[in-house]
Amino acid sequence: MIAGKHAFLALLRDEGVDWLFGNPGSTELSLMDALSVEDSPRFVLGLHEGVVMSMAHGHAASTGRLAAAVLHAAPGLGNALGMLYNVKRANAPLLVVAGQQDLSIAVREPLLWDDLATMARPFVKWSVEVTRLADLPRIVRRAAKVALTPPMGPVFLSLPGDLLAEEADLDFLASCRIAAGQRADRDTMEQGAALIAKAERPLIFAGDSVAQGHAIPALVRLAEMLGAPVHWEAMADRCTFPTSHPLFAGVLPRLGPAVREATQRHDLLISVGGDLFTESLATDIDPIAPGTAIVHIDNDPWQIGKNYPTACALLGDPAAVLPELHPLIEQRLDDGMRTRIARRCDEAKAANRKRRDALIARADAGMASPPIPPLSLLRAIGEMLPADAIVVEELLSSLPGLADLLRLEDECSYFGLRGGGIGAALPQAIGIKLAHPGRPVVALVGDGSAMFSFQALWTAAHEHVPVTFVIFNNASYRILKQRTLALGGHAARTGRLVAMDLNDPPIDFVALAGAMGVAATRTESIPAFRSAFTEALSAGVPRLIDAAIDGAV
Numbered sequence: 001m002i003a004g005k006h007a008f009l010a011l012l013r014d015e016g017v018d019w020l021f022g023n024p025g026s027t028e029l030s031l032m033d034a035l036s037v038e039d040s041p042r043f044v045l046g047l048h049e050g051v052v053m054s055m056a057h058g059h060a061a062s063t064g065r066l067a068a069a070v071l072h073a074a075p076g077l078g079n080a081l082g083m084l085y086n087v088k089r090a091n092a093p094l095l096v097v098a099g100q101q102d103l104s105i106a107v108r109e110p111l112l113w114d115d116l117a118t119m120a121r122p123f124v125k126w127s128v129e130v131t132r133l134a135d136l137p138r139i140v141r142r143a144a145k146v147a148l149t150p151p152m153g154p155v156f157l158s159l160p161g162d163l164l165a166e167e168a169d170l171d172f173l174a175s176c177r178i179a180a181g182q183r184a185d186r187d188t189m190e191q192g193a194a195l196i197a198k199a200e201r202p203l204i205f206a207g208d209s210v211a212q213g214h215a216i217p218a219l220v221r222l223a224e225m226l227g228a229p230v231h232w233e234a235m236a237d238r239c240t241f242p243t244s245h246p247l248f249a250g251v252l253p254r255l256g257p258a259v260r261e262a263t264q265r266h267d268l269l270i271s272v273g274g275d276l277f278t279e280s281l282a283t284d285i286d287p288i289a290p291g292t293a294i295v296h297i298d299n300d301p302w303q304i305g306k307n308y309p310t311a312c313a314l315l316g317d318p319a320a321v322l323p324e325l326h327p328l329i330e331q332r333l334d335d336g337m338r339t340r341i342a343r344r345c346d347e348a349k350a351a352n353r354k355r356r357d358a359l360i361a362r363a364d365a366g367m368a369s370p371p372i373p374p375l376s377l378l379r380a381i382g383e384m385l386p387a388d389a390i391v392v393e394e395l396l397s398s399l400p401g402l403a404d405l406l407r408l409e410d411e412c413s414y415f416g417l418r419g420g421g422i423g424a425a426l427p428q429a430i431g432i433k434l435a436h437p438g439r440p441v442v443a444l445v446g447d448g449s450a451m452f453s454f455q456a457l458w459t460a461a462h463e464h465v466p467v468t469f470v471i472f473n474n475a476s477y478r479i480l481k482q483r484t485l486a487l488g489g490h491a492a493r494t495g496r497l498v499a500m501d502l503n504d505p506p507i508d509f510v511a512l513a514g515a516m517g518v519a520a521t522r523t524e525s526i527p528a529f530r531s532a533f534t535e536a537l538s539a540g541v542p543r544l545i546d547a548a549i550d551g552a553v
Contacts, residue, residue, distance in 0.1 A: 004133050005034035005164040007172070009041065011140040015175055017041050017068045017095070019434060021056040023049050025072030027099030027112065030164035041068065044434070044463060047455035049076045051427040053083035053096070054453065058392070058431030061092040061237070062412055064152075064212060066144050067431070071098040074114035084123045086419030087154045090237045091208065091300075093147040094154040095140075096120065102162040103131060120156035129158035133168045141173050149178040150317060151209065151300035180213065181320040182299065184313075189321070192295050192312040193328035197337070199268035199293075201344065202228040203249075207274015208418065209299055211238035211411035213319035219272055222322055223247045225329060227345025229352065232403060233274035234259065237418030239408040240273070246349040251403050254280040259287035268311075271296045273318045275303045280420070281483070297321050356404050363405060367526050371550040374398035374472060375405070380526050381444070381470070382406040384533055389413070389440040390432055394425035394449045397479035398472045398549065402444075412436065423452025429467045430460050440468070440537055447473040447502060447509070454512055460542040461517030468536040469518075469544040474551030475503040481553045509546040520544035 002010075008031065012020065020041040024032050035043050046052035049071050060067035071077050077098045087094050098120075100106070101113040121127040126146045130139055143155040184192070196202060204226075210219050219241060223230050229249035230241045241248055252259050259277055263269060269276070269292060276294070277287045288294075288308050296304045297314040304313045314321055333341070363379035366372070374395070382405040385391070391406060392415045393399070408414045415432065417424060429443035450471050460467055477500045484491045484500070491497055513520035520543065523529040529547055536543035 001167045001169050003034070003165065003167045004136060005030045006038070007133075007136060007170055008140070008159070008164065009034055009038055011137060011172065012041050012068055014172070015140065015144040016065050019044055019059055020068050020070060021046060021052045021059070021431065022070030023047065023052050023072060023076065024070065025076060025099060025112075027073050027101060027161040028070060030161060031070065031099070044459065046427065046459050048453065049079035050083045050423055051453050051456045051459065053080040053087065054424040054427035055431035055456070055459070056094055057083065057087045057090065057092050057424065058415065058428035059435045060087075060094045061090055061415060062390070062432045063435045064093065066093050066095055066147055068095040068097065071096065073099055073101065073112035074116060074119065075112060077116055077119055081119070081123060082421045083424055084120070084154060086417070086421045086424050088123050089419035091152045091212065092154065093152040095143055095147060096124065096154055096156045097159050098156070100129065100158045100160040103160045104162060106160070116158035117156065123154065124156045125153045127156040130160065130163060133163045133166045134170065136163070137170055137173045141175055145176045145178065150180050150182070152212070180299070180317050183316045183320045183324060188312065188314055189324060189328055192314050193325055193332060195268065195293065195295055195312055196226065196270060196325075197329050197332035199226070200340070201266045202226050202268045202270055203263060203266040204228050204230040205233050205269065205271045205274050205276070206230055206240035207233040207272060207298070208237045208240060209273030210240040210318050213273070213299075213317050214411060215273070215317075215319035215322055216241065216411055218319060218322035218326075220245065221326060224345070225326065227341040227348060228270070229348040231262070233278070235278040235280075235416070235418060235420070237416050238411055239414040240411070243403045243406065243408045246352060247345070248403075249348070249352055250355065253400075254278055256283040256285040256287045260285050260289060263287070263292065264289050267293060269294045271298070272322070273298055275306065276308055359401050359404050363401070370524050371548055372524070372526060372529070373550050375401050376526060377472065377529065377547055377549055378402050378405045380530060381442070381533065384530065385442065386440045386537065389442055390415070390436060392425045392429040392432060392441065392443040393417070394422060394445045395472055396422070396446050396449065397482060398446060398474075412439075422449040426450060426453045426469060427456035427459070429469070430456060430463070430465050433465050433467050434463070442468045442470065444470050444472065447471055447475065447507065448477045450509070451507065454516070457513055457516035457518045457542065457544065465542055466540050467542050468533070469542065470533070471509050471544065471546045472549050473509065473546050474549050475506060476501045476551050478551055478553060485553060509544065513544040518542045518544050520546060522546040522548065524548045
């Protein structure tokens with residue numbers, strides 16, 4: 001005989017969950033009671049459900065293992081849904097649990113009750129309410145399997161409080177895993193290899209499942225074999241190709257005209273583990289010209305051919321598909337093709353070097369005078385960043401140039417804002433640091449984004465998590481200003497931008513951080529920032545730097 005609360009913790013442990021991120025309420029009190037006598041999983045308190053969700057997201061995404069988040073009833077789940085959307089888009093394997101009111105009074109719709117499974121369903125791979133304690137082991141086992149089956153993603157359990165307190169004689173069953181290494185069939189691989197080998201101007205887009213499958217070395221080999229430039233996908237969540245590699249062509253804006261300009265010179269697009277394309281605004285120009293040949297490799301059948309027809313659809317894990325594709329391409333390359341590949345490889349490297357050198361020159365030109373241009377601040381960070389650092393980024397308008405100015409080499413070196421729901425980076429960095437205690441973690445966050453989840457700093461202080469937080473402070477919602485002016489409407493004619501400034505009064509991030517238990521400093525020049533950044537990286541405790549940057553639009 002075992003109580004549901006102890007059974008649930010035992011099942012989590014058996015599924016590999018070592019941290020439990022949560023914000024408890026009355027429906028989770030039995031679980032908290034069990035944690036008073038059990039040390040695993042280790043409970044990490046977040047002061048808002050959005051913070052909880054993003055901490056768990058960071059841990060799950062950076063390990064590829066199941067993580068768990070505990071929320072409180074309908075309001076708690078509602079508070080977390082924005083960040084759960086990010087988890088969904090990033091394909092992070094997360095078990096989300098919300099405490100439900102007792103089944104004995106559920107039909108009377110008591111305070112805090114709602115149909116939790118229905119609330120969560122649009123954001124997860126599977127959503128269910130546990131209605132019998134006897135079903136708990138089977139449901140947890142199924143949830144873990146579903147979350148970790150490619151394409152990975154979140155799952156949701158509604159867990160009534162009375163089941164946690166109830167006792168039963170339970171069969172814990174056993175965990176189940178679906179192997180990730182599925183491959184496309186041989187005929188389709190041959191077709192893809194033929195299309196790739198004969199392409200005169202191939203272009204590669206690298207998506208997040210490259211990082212999730214540890215397939216970066218295999219993708220590097222493909223790019224070098226073809227002499228093809230490589231872009232990260234338009235809204236990357238991970239480092240999917242080393243930014244120091246001479247064939248790295250940068251990150252394209254999430255706009256149709258920019259993507260069309262970059263792709264229309266190429267006769268073949270090879271999308272590896274990414275979507276084509278995540279746009280942020282509607283434009284009159286389709287990102288991909290009609291008739292463009294596409295070879296699409298992905299472990300998610302939904303993404304393949306979703307928006308554009310493919311010449312070859314290779315369903316499978318990039319880590320499994322690419323090594324089998326390499327020899328099929330090699331055997332189709334004759335001496336003339338190899339000569340042309342060497343020439344276009346040199347041309348791509350020269351173009352990328354020219355683009356990167358121009359960015360560096362622009363960044364260096366702004367080093368001397370305040371306010372600091374965002375590009376110059378990124379350049380300074382790139383020069384000082386430890387080689388094994390993990391960068392967690394949520395910069396929006398300050399983002400352009402980051403991938404070229406920071407050395408990001410492996411699948412765990414960078415985490416971005418895949419879903420677009422702002423407020424993720426501060427707590428995400430904490431979850432990532434807990435998963436990777438031996439690597440420096442640096443969070444680069446805009447001031448507007450930071451205010452969505454600043455409570456995360458309390459958890460960093462409480463748990464002694466040594467993350468370096470850098471606020472890119474332009475005292476505004478600068479990206480909204482840019483996009484409003486681009487409309488060419490009343491604001492562009494009058495210069496009046498409503499509800500987009502954060503300077504009356506200015507937000508005192510140093511005082512806010514201090515109130516959360518994190519030491520902070522404000523910098524207004526590159527030399528001052530360099531000094532503060534060096535000190536923060538070696539402090540061994542969480543530190544925040546409020547960096548004043550140019551807010552001009």
